[in-house]
Amino acid sequence: MVRARLYAALLIAVPAWALLPLQHQIESERRQLQYGGSPVTREIRDQIGQGLAIALLAGFRGVAADFIWIRGHDFWEKRQWFKQAECIENTAKLQPRSTFFWDSGAWHMAWNIAYAERIGTNDSTVAQALTRERYWHQRGRAFLERGVQNIPNRFDLYFKLGWLHEQKLRRDCGGYPACEKAEYAKAAELFDKASEYPNAPVYIARDVARCLEKSGDLRAAYDYWCNKIWRADRRIRNNLDRAIVEREIRRLEDRLDIPTSSRLFPKVTAK
Amino acid sequence: MTERVGFSLARVWTIAGNTFTESVRQKVFNILLIFALVIIASASFFAEFSLGEDVAAVASYELKSIKDTCFGALSVIGMLIAIVGTAMLLPNELENRTIYTILSKPVRRFEFLLGKYFGTVLLTFVSVLLMSLMFLAVLAFKEVRLSKSAKAEVTAAGSDTEKQKAQELVVKIHDEAYDPDIVKGILLIFVKLCLLAAITLFVSTFSTSMVFNVAVALLVFFAGHLVGIAKEAWQAHTIVTYLLGVIPDLGMFNVADDIILGNVIPWPHVGKVAAYGVVYLSCVVGAAHLIFASREI
Amino acid sequence: MDAIRTEGLTKKYNLGWRKGRFLALERLNLHVREGEVYGLLGPNGSGKSTTLKCILDLVSPTDGAAWIFDVPSTKVESRLHVGFLPENPYFYKYLTGAETLEFYGQLCGIRGAALKKRIDELIDLVGLTTARDRRLSGYSKGMLQRIGLAQALIHDPQLLMLDEPTAGVDPIGSRDIRDLILRLKKMGKTVLLSSHLLAQVQDVCDRIGVLNLGQLILEGDVNQLISDQRRLSFTLEGLPAVARGQIEDAARAAGATVVNVEHPQTTLETLFLDAVRKDERGAGHHD
Numbered sequence: 001m002v003r004a005r006l007y008a009a010l011l012i013a014v015p016a017w018a019l020l021p022l023q024h025q026i027e028s029e030r031r032q033l034q035y036g037g038s039p040v041t042r043e044i045r046d047q048i049g050q051g052l053a054i055a056l057l058a059g060f061r062g063v064a065a066d067f068i069w070i071r072g073h074d075f076w077e078k079r080q081w082f083k084q085a086e087c088i089e090n091t092a093k094l095q096p097r098s099t100f101f102w103d104s105g106a107w108h109m110a111w112n113i114a115y116a117e118r119i120g121t122n123d124s125t126v127a128q129a130l131t132r133e134r135y136w137h138q139r140g141r142a143f144l145e146r147g148v149q150n151i152p153n154r155f156d157l158y159f160k161l162g163w164l165h166e167q168k169l170r171r172d173c174g175g176y177p178a179c180e181k182a183e184y185a186k187a188a189e190l191f192d193k194a195s196e197y198p199n200a201p202v203y204i205a206r207d208v209a210r211c212l213e214k215s216g217d218l219r220a221a222y223d224y225w226c227n228k229i230w231r232a233d234r235r236i237r238n239n240l241d242r243a244i245v246e247r248e249i250r251r252l253e254d255r256l257d258i259p260t261s262s263r264l265f266p267k268v269t270a271k
Numbered sequence: 272m273t274e275r276v277g278f279s280l281a282r283v284w285t286i287a288g289n290t291f292t293e294s295v296r297q298k299v300f301n302i303l304l305i306f307a308l309v310i311i312a313s314a315s316f317f318a319e320f321s322l323g324e325d326v327a328a329v330a331s332y333e334l335k336s337i338k339d340t341c342f343g344a345l346s347v348i349g350m351l352i353a354i355v356g357t358a359m360l361l362p363n364e365l366e367n368r369t370i371y372t373i374l375s376k377p378v379r380r381f382e383f384l385l386g387k388y389f390g391t392v393l394l395t396f397v398s399v400l401l402m403s404l405m406f407l408a409v410l411a412f413k414e415v416r417l418s419k420s421a422k423a424e425v426t427a428a429g430s431d432t433e434k435q436k437a438q439e440l441v442v443k444i445h446d447e448a449y450d451p452d453i454v455k456g457i458l459l460i461f462v463k464l465c466l467l468a469a470i471t472l473f474v475s476t477f478s479t480s481m482v483f484n485v486a487v488a489l490l491v492f493f494a495g496h497l498v499g500i501a502k503e504a505w506q507a508h509t510i511v512t513y514l515l516g517v518i519p520d521l522g523m524f525n526v527a528d529d530i531i532l533g534n535v536i537p538w539p540h541v542g543k544v545a546a547y548g549v550v551y552l553s554c555v556v557g558a559a560h561l562i563f564a565s566r567e568i
Numbered sequence: 569m570d571a572i573r574t575e576g577l578t579k580k581y582n583l584g585w586r587k588g589r590f591l592a593l594e595r596l597n598l599h600v601r602e603g604e605v606y607g608l609l610g611p612n613g614s615g616k617s618t619t620l621k622c623i624l625d626l627v628s629p630t631d632g633a634a635w636i637f638d639v640p641s642t643k644v645e646s647r648l649h650v651g652f653l654p655e656n657p658y659f660y661k662y663l664t665g666a667e668t669l670e671f672y673g674q675l676c677g678i679r680g681a682a683l684k685k686r687i688d689e690l691i692d693l694v695g696l697t698t699a700r701d702r703r704l705s706g707y708s709k710g711m712l713q714r715i716g717l718a719q720a721l722i723h724d725p726q727l728l729m730l731d732e733p734t735a736g737v738d739p740i741g742s743r744d745i746r747d748l749i750l751r752l753k754k755m756g757k758t759v760l761l762s763s764h765l766l767a768q769v770q771d772v773c774d775r776i777g778v779l780n781l782g783q784l785i786l787e788g789d790v791n792q793l794i795s796d797q798r799r800l801s802f803t804l805e806g807l808p809a810v811a812r813g814q815i816e817d818a819a820r821a822a823g824a825t826v827v828n829v830e831h832p833q834t835t836l837e838t839l840f841l842d843a844v845r846k847d848e849r850g851a852g853h854h855d
Contacts (some may be wrong), residue, residue, distance in 0.1 A: 004565040005477070008558035012473075015554040016517045022547055023516070026523050027499075029540050033529075060346070062339035069332075099534045100331045107328065154533075201439045203432045204354045244431050276644045285674040289660065294812075296662035367658035372719060375624045375652035376675045377644050567581075567627045 047090055056094070065094040072108075081113045085139070092147070099156045102147025105161065110140025110168050137168045155197035159204055162190030164254065166211060184215035202235045206244065213252075222252040226264055279318045283386045286373070290390020291397075294356055303355075304398055307348035311405045314340035315413050326424055327440050330417045334447050335531055337413055342527040346400060346460050350492060352398050353464040356391045357471035358484035367478065370568055384563050388472050388556055395464045403457050405554040423499035447533075455541045456527035462548040464525035467492060469552040470519075473559040476566060495521030519551050571727045571758040572600040572623060576632035577781075579618050579704055592618045594782040596631065600760050602726075603630065605753050607769040607790075608762040610779035616762035617655060618745040619779070620731055624652060651720030657712060661705035665696050665715050670720055676723035683814065689691060690718040695744065710741035717748065728752065730761040734768055739840055746772050767837075803832055 048056070052064045072087030088105035095101055114136035118129050125213040137163035141164055147157045166187035173179035205228060213221035219259050229235045229245055246265060253263050260266050294300055314337045364370040364387075373383055421440045428434035471488040478484055498515050499522035505511040523544050526536050579593040593615045600606045608616050621627045623634045625641045639646040659668055666687055673683040691700045694714040703713065713733065722727055733749075734742040749759055749772050763769050769776060770790060778786040786793075807815075816826050 004561050008561040011554055011558040011561060012516050015550060016519075017513060019547055019550060020512070020516050023520060023523070023542060026543050026547065027541070029543075030523070033534060033536070034542070036357050040552050051421075060339075060343050061525075062335070062531055063343045066336050095528065095532065097529065097534055098335070100328075100335055100532075104332065107325075121324075201435070203435050203439075206432065240431060240435065274645065274648065279677075281677070282675055285671065289663075289671050292667075293660050293662050367660075368654045368656070369659055370657070371621075371626060371654040372652065372657060372672065372716070373675065374626060375647060375648045375650065375654075376672065376723070377677075378675055379644055526749065534813075565628070568621070 019235045061094055096150040099151055102157055103160050107142040109213055110137050110164055124209040134172050137172055155194040156199040158190050158194035163185040181215045184211045187211045188215060202241055205229050205235050222256055225249045282378055282382045286386025286431060287389035287393055290387050291393045294394045300352060303352055307344050308404050308405050310342050310344040311402060315409045328418050330444050337409060338531040342456060345402050349399055349464045350467060353395045353468040354471050354485055354488045356394050357468045359481045360387045361475040362479060362481045380564050381560050384560055391468045392465055399460055399461050412450045414444060415442060417444045421438050452530045452536055455536050456530045459524045459526055459544055462545050463521055466519060466552045469555040473555050476559045476562040495519050544553055570599045571602045572636055572760060574598040574634040577622055577629050577634055578631035579622060580630045592782055596784055602758050603756055604774040605759040605772050607773035607776040609769060609776055614775045614779040615782040616779055617731055620729055649726040651725040651728045653716045653720045653730045654734060659704050662703060663702050663840040664703050666700045668715055669718055672719040673722045690721055694718045710737045713737050732763055733761055734765060739837055
């Protein structure tokens with residue numbers, strides 16, 4: 001019996017040791033593919049509470065993160081913005097490879113919370129409300145920028161960050177043209193990055209051209225329409241795409257007054 | 272009277288089938304399974320709380336939440352079924368003395384043990400299959416509802432680009448709901464459950480109490496998830512690496528989270544993890560046999 | 569060839585850390601001949617079950633060895649021609665009687681129509697026809713014992729080993745089991761049974777062995793062992809009262825001592841069996 005137990009122990013231990021190289025290989029593949037997310041630090045454990053920490057250690061990271069997200073939503077309903085933001089931060093810490101948490105988290109900060117702070121009927125002045133709104137815009141931007149660093153292999157967050165620059169940060173310029181143009185240029189740059197990913201939707205490239213135009217560089221916008229969109233096959237998939245692009249190029253050709261000979265779409269003259 | 276009795280797979284299947292029937296007719300498993308199916312079915316309602324009217328955000332949250340809950344239920348209930356189902360096998364056989372009637376027939380002890388193991392593997396497989404079907408049904412149900420609102424956006428779209436965005440969303444919802452990688456996640460969960468069943472079987476070859484078997488198996492379950500973290504912390508120490516190396520790293524089997532997040536899980540990686548699990552569990556079953564073969568009954 | 573043979577069979581159980589060992593069986597040499605019914609008797613804890621378990625390789629002997637039809641117990645082949653009924657068997661309670669027999673039949677490699685036929689035969693033989701499709705969780709003790717006998721017989725073995733076959737069974741059931749054992753004997757089967765109910769053993773066994781504290785202290789032919797050659801008893805009917813004195817006198821005159829003169833009593837068992845059988849309401853209401 002003693003001998004049987006010894007052999008049994010060896011039969012488990014020796015192959016387990018023999019499997020160590022395979023295990024290392026699997027682990028390095030996981031690291032390479034960035035599975036599993038960040039390690040569970042003591043700080044996170046303290047923040048999310050013991051129950052969720054156990055769920056986390058048992059491999060239910062996703063469920064734990066969803067639960068924290070819902071908790072954040074409760075804080076939103078109670079108008080406790082900073083607590084909600086902390087929950088959002090924790091979800092992203094638990095699942096840094098989740099585009100959803102970065103995207104929707106930034107959206108909560110820069111759209112929902114910021115708007116609620118602006119129209120909030122507190123005893124604050126308009127200036128104070130605007131300052132708080134800007135704070136949340138900036139916080140959303142900083143959050144999304146961290147998201148981009150964590151998920152550089154997807155177009156999603158570049159696109160969202162561009163969108164944030166165009167929609168929110170541009171408005172914080174208070175109508176100052178140079179500032180607004182700079183934000184449009186930044187948005188164009190980010191949309192361009194997003195549009196380079198093979199699975200990015202075609203309309204993102206059109207957003208690049210649109211923002212370039214709004215940043216004041218009509219020529220660059222026109223070149224983008226012609227070279228990066230019209231001549232790149234993958235960006236014209238159907239008749240709707242073709243119609244939109246043709247319409248935009250014709251419009252710019254008119255605005256830039258490009259000579260007929262060098263136009264992509266010569267003017268249709270009445271016969 | 273001197274005919275040879277060789278190892279017989281037919282006998283293994285007879286015992287496996289009997290073990291399966293016995294388990295299925297016990298209420299415990301039906302209740303566990305019904306519980307799991309209820310959780311999975313309600314995952315779709317659990318996910319429904321408003322995030323505003325942004326269909327894209329609602330869709331990605333709801334699909335993520337459903338998948339998280341369903342994979343979680345599969346993993347936890349599957350674990351309970353695999354561990355409890357295996358833990359009671361040998362103690363019940365010994366207590367009811369049915370083992371005497373079987374081993375006094377021309378049946379090898381290895382055939383008996385393997386039959387018992389395959390019986391719970393079959394039970395686990397059927398449970399995982401039923402839960403997976405429910406999982407897919409919930410996803411399909413959700414897909415129909417989400418794409419309905421996405422399609423409504425297509426018709427309501429003001430500009431051409433908005434229309435395209437809505438169309439893209441319809442496609443995205445479909446792709447996320449019917450992600451073929453979900454199969455990889457379920458497969459690895461199943462291999463993990465088989466491994467846990469093997470460990471429980473091994474423990475029960477030298478114990479007589481079902482409670483002890485369950486407790487040790489649960490301990491291994493948690494240790495198996497912590498071992499990855501422990502290894503990172505103690506990387507430099509060779510001895511510690513070897514000591515921890517004996518504990519199966521169950522964290523490796525958890526690719527469900529990544530599948531849900533849309534990360535690419537290549538088949539070769541899945542194959543390696545599955546191979547690790549199968550080799551490890553084969554050794555554990557072998558070790559269980561070594562102890563069981565010399566056990567006094 | 570003996571159906572069962574053991575040589576120097578010894579079994580010591582470890583009692584645990586520093587508690588020493590318990591000697592359950594000491595140098596047992598047992599020979600069960602083909603075709604006989606052998607009764608292994610002894611008080612509780614005398615080693616009867618251990619002997620059976622050693623013969624079936626359920627526990628491995630500390631010393632010595634056992635053979636079934638000359639095949640060593642340690643080989644699976646030794647169990648090809650033996651059927652075993654453990655003490656107080658339970659079986660799988662979620663299976664029906666027929667399913668139970670199907671399972672054991674398949675274990676013995678019987679399949680298809682042959683198995684079906686065999687199950688019908690056995691269900692009929694042990695009298696469980698009305699209960700064949702009921703789950704064993706609803707069986708009484710006597711019914712369990714009978715389904716146990718049926719499973720032991722499923723592969724038509726040459727040798728049957730029964731551990732306390734009548735323990736906890738009512739007198740009718742126990743009589744049925746005894747009748748069954750006698751029928752099996754007529755069919756040429758060898759039976760080894762263990763019991764501490766001596767009266768019943770006396771009825772069916774050809775030979776007995778008595779185990780005490782792990783040793784075989786008595787063995788032999790039942791009739792020879794229990795018949796008292798020095799004494800003789802008559803049982804007479806219709807004897808007039810006066811004739812009794814004459815007979816006693818004649819006996820004394822011949823030099824014999826009259827030890828006991830009494831009215832013979834029926835056994836309580838016979839009384840019970842007769843009473844129950846006469847009760848018409850009980851017909852077809854076994855167990």
